Amino acid sequence: MKRLTSVKELQSLREQAQARLAELEKKIQVKVHLGTCGIASGANKVSEAFVREVEPRKLSDVVILEAACIGLCGREPVATVIDPKNGKTIYCDLDENRVPRIVEEHLVGGKPVKEWTLALDAPLLKLQEIRVMHNQDLDPMDIEQYIARDGYQALAKVLTKMKPDEVVDEVGKSGLRGRGGAGFPTARKWKFVCSAPSGEKYVVCNGDEGDPGAYMNRAVLEGNPHSVIEGMAIGAYAIGNVRQGYSYIRAEYPLAIETLSHAIAQAREYGLLGKNTLGTGFEFHIDIFPGAGAFVCGEETGLLHSIEGERGNPRQRPPFPANVGGGLFGKPTTINNVESWSNIPQIIFRGADWFASVGNEKNKGTKTLCLVGNVNNTGLVEVPLGMTLSKVIFDIGGGIPDGKKFKAVQLGGPSGGVIPIKHVNTPIDYEAIPSLGAIMGSGGVVVMDEDSCMVDIAKFFLQFTRDESCGKCTTCRAGIPKMLEILNKISQGEGTIEGLDVLAELAEMIAATSLCGLGQTSPNPVLTTLRYFRDEYEAHIKDKRCPARVCSALVTYHVLPDKCQGCGICLRECPVGAISGGKRLVHVIDQDKCIKCGTCLDVCPPRFSAVTKVSGKE
Amino acid sequence: MPVLKIISRDLKVPISEVYGIVSFYHFFAMVPKGKHVIQVCMGTSCYVKGGQRLLDALKKELNLEPEEITPDGRFSLETVRCLGCCGLSPVMAIGDDVHRKVKPSKLKDILSSYE
Ligand SMILES: Cc1cc2nc3c(=O)[nH]c(=O)nc-3n(C[C@H](O)[C@H](O)[C@H](O)COP(=O)(O)O)c2cc1C
Numbered sequence: 013m014k015r016l017t018s019v020k021e022l023q024s025l026r027e028q029a030q031a032r033l034a035e036l037e038k039k040i041q042v043k044v045h046l047g048t049c050g051i052a053s054g055a056n057k058v059s060e061a062f063v064r065e066v067e068p069r070k071l072s073d074v075v076i077l078e079a080a081c082i083g084l085c086g087r088e089p090v091a092t093v094i095d096p097k098n099g100k101t102i103y104c105d106l107d108e109n110r111v112p113r114i115v116e117e118h119l120v121g122g123k124p125v126k127e128w129t130l131a132l133d134a135p136l137l138k139l140q141e142i143r144v145m146h147n148q149d150l151d152p153m154d155i156e157q158y159i160a161r162d163g164y165q166a167l168a169k170v171l172t173k174m175k176p177d178e179v180v181d182e183v184g185k186s187g188l189r190g191r192g193g194a195g196f197p198t199a200r201k202w203k204f205v206c207s208a209p210s211g212e213k214y215v216v217c218n219g220d221e222g223d224p225g226a227y228m229n230r231a232v233l234e235g236n237p238h239s240v241i242e243g244m245a246i247g248a249y250a251i252g253n254v255r256q257g258y259s260y261i262r263a264e265y266p267l268a269i270e271t272l273s274h275a276i277a278q279a280r281e282y283g284l285l286g287k288n289t290l291g292t293g294f295e296f297h298i299d300i301f302p303g304a305g306a307f308v309c310g311e312e313t314g315l316l317h318s319i320e321g322e323r324g325n326p327r328q329r330p331p332f333p334a335n336v337g338g339g340l341f342g343k344p345t346t347i348n349n350v351e352s353w354s355n356i357p358q359i360i361f362r363g364a365d366w367f368a369s370v371g372n373e374k375n376k377g378t379k380t381l382c383l384v385g386n387v388n389n390t391g392l393v394e395v396p397l398g399m400t401l402s403k404v405i406f407d408i409g410g411g412i413p414d415g416k417k418f419k420a421v422q423l424g425g426p427s428g429g430v431i432p433i434k435h436v437n438t439p440i441d442y443e444a445i446p447s448l449g450a451i452m453g454s455g456g457v458v459v460m461d462e463d464s465c466m467v468d469i470a471k472f473f474l475q476f477t478r479d480e481s482c483g484k485c486t487t488c489r490a491g492i493p494k495m496l497e498i499l500n501k502i503s504q505g506e507g508t509i510e511g512l513d514v515l516a517e518l519a520e521m522i523a524a525t526s527l528c529g530l531g532q533t534s535p536n537p538v539l540t541t542l543r544y545f546r547d548e549y550e551a552h553i554k555d556k557r558c559p560a561r562v563c564s565a566l567v568t569y570h571v572l573p574d575k576c577q578g579c580g581i582c583l584r585e586c587p588v589g590a591i592s593g594g595k596r597l598v599h600v601i602d603q604d605k606c607i608k609c610g611t612c613l614d615v616c617p618p619r620f621s622a623v624t625k626v627s628g629k630e
Numbered sequence: 631m632p633v634l635k636i637i638s639r640d641l642k643v644p645i646s647e648v649y650g651i652v653s654f655y656h657f658f659a660m661v662p663k664g665k666h667v668i669q670v671c672m673g674t675s676c677y678v679k680g681g682q683r684l685l686d687a688l689k690k691e692l693n694l695e696p697e698e699i700t701p702d703g704r705f706s707l708e709t710v711r712c713l714g715c716c717g718l719s720p721v722m723a724i725g726d727d728v729h730r731k732v733k734p735s736k737l738k739d740i741l742s743s744y745e
């Protein structure tokens with residue numbers, strides 16, 4: 013490929029690429045979605061099976077393609093078939109054994125195998141507003157497909173038709189707020205950097221995504237890498253004096269790093285990055301920096317230290333990264349989240365008004381969410397900001413599995429909080445969620461059913477922040493373990509009511525005196541569970557009972573004599589030999605030996621259901 | 631520790647600093663790894679779906695704590711924060727294979743397929 017040296021050349025390449033896509037659309041396209049979790053579920057085998065089945069049949073009008081993930085994690089492996097007759101068909105829960113029938117009946121016979129498809133009008137799909145994820149059906153390794161979908165048009169537009177401050181104004185008008193957690197207006201942040209005294213400046217993409225249980229940034233990087241590259245280039249132009257950008261991506265995301273590296277190399281080859289972009293004289297380079305897995309490196313000053321080659325310890329702000337002396341290598345720097353960057357090209361290309369056409373008053377555009385935990389449709393979804401939690405959980409998510417009751421939803425990961433059922437009609441936005449004590453965070457939505465213990469969840473997050481604290485501030489380093497100690501006691505039935513007051517005091521102190529967001533927000537999981545589920549804490553303390561039957565010190569397993577059929581399965585499976593019994597005899601659990609692993613409960617055949625778990629006086 | 635000393639000598643930085651970096655970032659490990667590295671996901675989604683019970687069962691089954699290696703070197707055990715397959719929780723990776731929706735009662739079968 014020859015470098016593009018003018019916008020005109022980009023336009024003619026777009027036409028060629030569109031013609032090629034149109035040519036494809038006349039054929040029968042099979043797209044196997046090969047994101048990280050698809051591959052984990054065996055999507056590669058499905059892809060191979062399609063090739064194996066199609067080749068000997070010499071089906072000249074069938075093409076087998078690769079595409080990124082479309083977010084249906086719980087239904088992986090997923091493949092989309094697009095043919096002129098039936099349009100789009102989405103197949104879920106595939107394995108290689110299902111492929112021959114799809115090839116025979118659909119690709120050859122022209123009739124989709126209905127029972128394996130996901131209806132396109134299912135609420136799961138219909139209620140979503142796909143914008144950031146709009147290229148997930150393309151091959152992310154092929155820059156020309158991105159170009160066919162109007163990719164790099166926004167960059168061409170700003171370089172030839174807009175002044176830098178017009179770009180910043182357009183982003184400002186769109187109302188875009190940072191998607192990295194706090195929702196800070198992106199244009200305002202850029203203005204700080206613009207107005208810092210001139211000299212070299214940097215743009216940085218925050219792809220650390222450290223919230224354990226969220227992966228929307230990864231999906232964007234794997235599925236729409238050029239949108240991030242284009243967004244950063246536009247930002248570099250708007251801010252001025254920026255020649256170098258960095259993408260900080262956690263090393264746990266090898267596929268994202270590989271995809272983005274490939275995309276950067278392609279963009280450079282096509283003259284869309286590097287010197288003299290599109291013949292306009294604009295120069296911008298992007299390097300990838302793989303982060304070696306520390307949560308606090310997602311904090312902006314920690315991240316900058318990490319790129320500078322030091323330990324990723326946060327530091328006092330101001331100076332902010334936007335200020336002289338506060339950014340990367342001391343230069344003014346803007347740090348934005350992956351999703352923030354990837355929104356930029358569409359804001360410029362389609363206009364601020366288009367972007368602001370969804371959302372609510374102060375929250376415009378869409379947000380990608382990772383819907384996980386005890387919910388039927390787990391996966392990645394994108395919805396207009398301001399949609400209620402209940403719509404996301406019950407309509408898009410399809411509610412709670414196994415007939416269980418919804419208990420709470422956790423937002424914002426270790427810095428966030430739980431929201432109970434009485435607030436489930438709260439809109440998902442940057443004001444309403446914090447008003448309940450949680451935070452938006454990067455978009456992790458963890459649904460919990462009645463079997464989740466709130467003390468245990470608080471403990472879980474606190475363990476996380478304890479392990480991830482960089483240790484610089486005394487309150488964070490020493491205070492979090494203190495809180496954890498109290499929680500541990502409570503979960504062992506040794507807590508006191510006074511302990512709850514101490515917890516609240518510690519929380520206040522840590523929040524007030526810690527240097528960075530990690531420490532400041534670390535008490536949130538405890539504070540919100542205490543606020544909404546105090547009775548559950550009290551049950552642990554006063555009744556020595558874990559109502560959700562999770563805290564192992566407070567639960568015991570028993571065999572119900574009237575139900576046990578003596579099949580012996582539990583005896584065989586118990587890892588510590590705590591169960592005794594004989595053929596057709598009622599089995600008995602030796603409480604002194606039992607390690608409360610729950611295996612017996614899992615393996616006792618449902619038709620007997622002879623094992624129970626109890627806590628307290630039930 | 632000897633490795634840290636070498637790094638410290640070759641890079642001419644104090645060993646305390648090398649240790650600081652290595653212990654700070656999860657991607658550096660200080661114990662040898664087994665032939666098959668088992669990573670149990672302890673991310674939020676997996677935790678909510680029983681990741682802790684899975685880990686407990688695995689510890690018992692292999693008689694191993696996280697960051698340890700079996701005497702025969704066959705397995706080493708680690709916990710990780712989110713393998714990025716939260717929709718398939720609880721998740722455990724052995725080498726490059728990701729096992730999804732793992733039940734403690736299936737562990738024996740899974741482990742026996744790794745020599
Ligand atoms: C402990 C901690 C972890 C963070 N992790 C991330 C992260 O993984 N990704 C991210 O974009 N922002 C993260 N942030 C927020 C960043 O500091 C920063 O505000 C953000 O990248 C700005 O981008 P935005 O304006 O586009 O939201 C974290 C903050 C804290 C305090």
Ligand code: SF4
Binds near residue numbers: 530
């Ligand atoms: S609050 Fe915690 S993580 Fe943040 S700088 Fe202080 S010690 Fe480090």
Ligand code: SF4
Binds near residue numbers: 587601607608610
């Ligand atoms: S809970 Fe686990 S250890 Fe206890 S009896 Fe059941 S299988 Fe055995």
Ligand code: SF4
Binds near residue numbers: 575615622
């Ligand atoms: S598996 Fe159930 S029915 Fe069978 S012996 Fe155990 S408790 Fe009894």
Ligand code: FES
Binds near residue numbers: 050391392
């Ligand atoms: S389907 Fe792509 S991340 Fe799960």
Ligand code: FES
Binds near residue numbers: 719720
């Ligand atoms: S929490 Fe386990 S894969 Fe994400």
